[in-house]
Amino acid sequence: MSERASVPRAEEQPDEEHADEAEPVSTGAQSVVRALENAGTEFVFGVQGGAIMPVYDALYDSDITHVTMAHEQGASHAADAYGIVTGDPGVCFATSGPGATNLVTGIADASMDSDPVIALTGQVPTDFVGNDAFQETDTVGITQPITKESYFASHSDTVGDDVSEAFALADSGRQGPTLVDLPKDVTQGETEVEPKAPETPDTYEVQEEADDAAVQEAAEALADADRPVILSGGGVIKAEASSALREFAKEYEIPVITTMPGIGSFPEDHELSLEWAGMHGTGYANMAITNTDCMLAIGTRFDDRLTGGVDSFAPDADIVHVDIDPAEISKNVYADYPLIGDARKVLRQLFDAMPRAPAADEWREQCQDWKEEYPMEYDTPDDEPLKPQYVVERFSEVTPDDTIVCTGVGQHQMWASQFWEYTEPRTWVSSHGLGTMGYGVPAAIGAKLAAPDQEVVCFDGDGSFLMTVQGLSVAVRENLDITYVILNNEAVGMVRQWQDGFYEGRRMASEYPWIPQFDKLAEAFGARGFRLEDYGEVEETIQAARDYDGPSVIDAHIDPGENVFPMVPSGGDNGLFALEEDHLEML
């Protein structure tokens, strides 16, 4: 994968000559669209409506492609996935009121995962604001806690600048969502003011490089370690630091664990890889996390699904924490060596500062032994119902390395992350921090449009798929070659797993015996549908779905008794993961 081109900055703006070619703006809405064009916007995901109509009208004359989604939640998820795959902000539109509130889930999702998204919402005319007008909501108020900044555009002359700034802000420092609320009179109003180039506000400062003395100290600590590990988070991918990470880890021979959002930052087929740690991470990663004496953690916010209880997280370790956001330092886990800066640049600084490689032969052997002791395995006797892990593994084997995997949220998400072998950054598109069921269907649409030449597979659960199934209509209309694989266990499987483990098997509202036939549902939408029940049909079904040029849905009826292991109970000790149901009782 190539390192992405950055958002055009002031100095990279279209040159004078080119700017002269464009028609001058005459309304606020045109200025909004011009700002998006200036920032390099390729796609907008959205749904039309009354208050946003002037902006859509301006979009009519633009080369930006608009993708009409079936629901605004899908628009924000598609924009989010577009942002993950390309590294550039994904853009979504919605009208005021319900349009804006429907975007909220996707904006919150982007906020939790630091994905670059800009949301533009229609608003009732300024004179009506505050009067409970038709389709009015306080969108800025609602979204303030889940954006880097929410703007209320107050004037036609400055609305384009608001959009430019929101765009730059979404993509700067720690990426994340921004929103601009656009009152209808502001977008309809006349203006001849061209928007400024994308630039972050003057109060927003980002420290790119860490303090040299601090880097030196951290490097010494890492070089002195007997049991070093690298914990690579989603921030490594966002900072385009995956290749720097690979170089660093290989040069100094330090085992690498990723967080779940960090999947793809280091190749899982490399012997230094211990794959990912956390609640359902590998046993070997969790053993290494627990027993390390020095952890280089990069671009991770130490989410509780990763750490378990912080009192037992890497309890012997000095922690070197690299993050571009100072507020992440010592927020959840105390950092002995805080290094504030861009992951790629700080990794380069660390690389140069390392006095020597840590003497960790024994430790590396120990890590390999753990791979033997706690392998990722499952039972596959032919007479049992189909195992979900088998479907994921077979699919992973036949697809190219740069295949993009999207998921919903639930057990299927865990199997897709455990049993698919990831080797490239930006190939894993999932909802982590917010855990949004329904993320998969629209995310796959955003991912496919972002990377039309890459294969896109979406693993979903029956429960998760049903939450945004209407998005299939978009995939069909746009003729997107996406393979949706529903690992169908007729339940909200993760909830059921917890009820069985922690609520004495009282399966309240977790079983879905009224699930539709997804293969037929797919056909009704105009997609290709497959039903998969037996081991013998797995390969040919996968092949047929991949061969079909357009969206296809494999309804894979899997063993409803299959649960996700290993498992660290919520707030538990990573080293005390359960490998099977019996272990849970010991914890």
Next chain:
Amino acid sequence: MPGPAPDERMRPEGRRNSQGIRVDPEAEVTHEPRQAVLSALVKHRPGVLAEVSGLFSRRQFNIESLTVGPTDDEDTARMTILIEEPEPGIEQAKKQLRKLVPVVEVTELEPAAVRRELALIKVDGEKPDDVNAVAEMYGGQAVDASTDSVTVEITGSKQKIDAAVDAFQQFDVREVVRTGAAALERGPTTLDNDD
């Protein structure tokens, strides 16, 4: 074939506390809350107070008082925020505040900083001379009087105002309004945008 059961696995000796700080495995360590005065320069524009107060409420910072008003620069407002938190919480509050886009500058003031609060206390007006006498004891003054009420203004530290309100109880306090603390660093130090 699963590997060793949880209780048979390699285990380290160490331990952290609930704030993720490594501690002596034998010791019981908690950080006691302390009071901190945060002073923030913010862009003077609509919604900024909601943004700051929303941050404090959603992150569950224990806020004692928050005052806000314009400064000598018409584009800038200044907030004084008193919080009571354990040390890591205070650090976190500062960093989270700095992250807000309209926030220009944040600093924690020294304990010796000048801190003042204003209170207006309305009491029964039957003994205006006695009310005046008490007000003078606290450096305050009557600012309004009617046949059956007197309103007194007191400025000072939180403790002084607490004591004054107590002292006025003898006159049947009818209503009290307090501003919360406004604070500035002693000496020439300023919280400036340009440094």
